[in-house]
Amino acid sequence: MSEQQMSGAEMVLAALADNGVEIVFGYPGGAVLPIYDAMFQQERIRHVLVRQEGGAVHAAEGYARSTGRVGCVLVTSGPGATNAVTGLLDAQMDSIPLVCITGQVPTHLIGNDAFQEADTTGITRPCTKHNYLVKDVEKLAETLHEAFHVARSGRPGPVLVDLPKDIQFATGTYRTPDEFDFSYRPAYEPDMTQIVRAIEMIAKAERPLFYTGGGVINSGPQASEALTELVRLTGIPCTSTLMGLGAFPASDPQFLGMLGMHGTYEANLATHGCDLLVCVGARFDDRVTGKVSAFSPGSRKIHIDIDASSINKNVRVDLPVVGDAGRALAMMLEVWKEQGHECRARALAPWWKQIDAWRAVDCLAYEQGDSVIKPQYALERLREALKGRDNVYITTEVGQHQMWAAQFLPFDKPNHWMTSGGLGTMGYGLPAAVGVQMAHPGAIVIDVAGEASILMNIQEMSTAVQYRLPVKIFIMNNKWMGMVRQWQELLHGGRFSESYTAALPDFVKLADAFGGTGLRAETVADLDEAIAKMLSTPGPVILDVAVDETEMCFPMIPGGAAHNEIMLRRQDQTKSDPTAREEGMVLV
């Protein structure tokens, strides 16, 4: 507890330190110069200078996602703030806790169309969990502390504090966070009677399935441990969303792989055929459900979510449980043990037999010839090369490579997989990798990328070089925007409109120009050596892997289709022609 006079700019630094911030990702500009000046005169907070503000937000997301802490961003007014918008919405969609401080023109100029003025709180209102414009230096400390409190409480999300330049110069009283009591208090504790009912339903079900998501990871590592124990104890199969990968170990035989549009055959058919779906910390997003009216039609549904508005939003559920995923899982474990239930594995033998039959379809199979590298093969070789290494973090860009990474890389631990799920932001992976590597200097951090996505934030290569961050960029280069191409082939009559990049840079030279190392693998014969070299070369490395240009990502549930209409290969197209389905055409 303390009270001290200082400038607004100094308060910012004090508040960041008092809220546990060690690293800020940012970019200076006119409206934040007082804060940068205060930063220059202290040593508690480190600053990472990105090359574009959008990179700062994704880096903070990577930092937050891999540490479980609040990521912090500092950018200037106007274009600094608008460049940050995509990242803020990305964090909002994926529930990543961030605090973003934006400079603003002095209070007397607000509304004047002043130089580098933007209505930042207006623009960011729908893409933040909450935002503030601070017009009184005496309110600054409280606002900053509340911003951190809101960002990390309940369902986490990005919070923005817009700070006019005159407030940064003004002197006021700084108070530490413990002096404030914030009224925002979301409920964490699930209702015990609901938990008991959930266990009752689980103990009776004949074809139950756990469907888990990013909420388990957001709840902290103990939630993933509780989930793993509960799944093993009950003997029930488990599938995960893209955001939830790693909460339950992918190598466990009870794991069915990811579900949804590019999920595994067994996960999707199990979702379709189960009689009880236990959703923990996921939100029945359209990429998971496909056609809502045909989603898991024969099941009763339990939905555990910290955000009451996620419940019954897309899919009606039978038992809603509002609360923290980790608390709910711990309580379920307690009740399961207390009531002396036995593992259901034997009772569920017919269900497991059915699942094994689906597994036998081997939905991720592909044909690797002796020359052209299949993207799936590239990832399998990467996985092989990483085997036995403990400290591996994967980020991705967005598209086919992202789905293949989710399918082929093994995620056995939470917080080791960073991807843009809800917003699907191309250009996320490299800056996110920068943020992850800042938090975990000794770790192997790999951005699995496509050649199109990587160009969206390639400037952050320069950041990686400046801070000597040994991030590895694994480009699966098929020269096409692969996912766009796939949809054009499947849904738009093979008219490949603008999905080919005709003038790609030489990525090896590009890496070199930035001061990193560039490598290339052209054929199957080059691949293993190139991967080994990528991993053993110090500093940032780009490995440009030439992959099959026309390979498609399967399985695929076409937009507007049900899970049992899943396509396993190109030839399935004729069987269920997605172009015939108008609803599917309009979905993205």
Add this chain to the structure above:
Amino acid sequence: MTDIGNANRIERHTLAVLVVNEPGVLARVIGLFAGRGYNIESLTVAEVERADVRHSVGLSRITLVTSGTHMIIDQIKTQLERLVPIRRVRDLTEEGPFVGRELALVKIVGESGAENARRGDVLRIAEGFGARIIDSSESSFVFEVTESTEKVDQFLAMMAGLGRLEVARTGIVALSRGPESI
């Protein structure tokens, strides 16, 4: 079949929302409705508790009339509850009987100067609805009527044939009946 019928039935609900009176709070509420495609049929807002020595923040009360399926109404309430400056959300329609009133100012202008017969009709109707005359000229009146939305609608319908109307309405404010409060 009946289930599906019920699920798709459009209901109209009156919500009482207590919010911290800070800049931008109304924009948050309206932005939520606009961004998610919900309806606002009427919305009134004013401060009901001033910030003072006892209260660190001022509170405003929003009375909001909206319509949608049961699932949408539930979404609206939980989405509102999610907003940081929102203190309480009550569904008056669901939670029991409530009283709702709105105030309308109604100007009626005679078609061709003052016509005495019509003036008499206008005044008789106004009296029947308890409308107060708050302005008058040779060819016009301004009435103030405070009633339920339905009653105000009736009043306007009856006046419509008697002259040219200009109407300003507040939208309803509402409180639950009985001793319970928000």
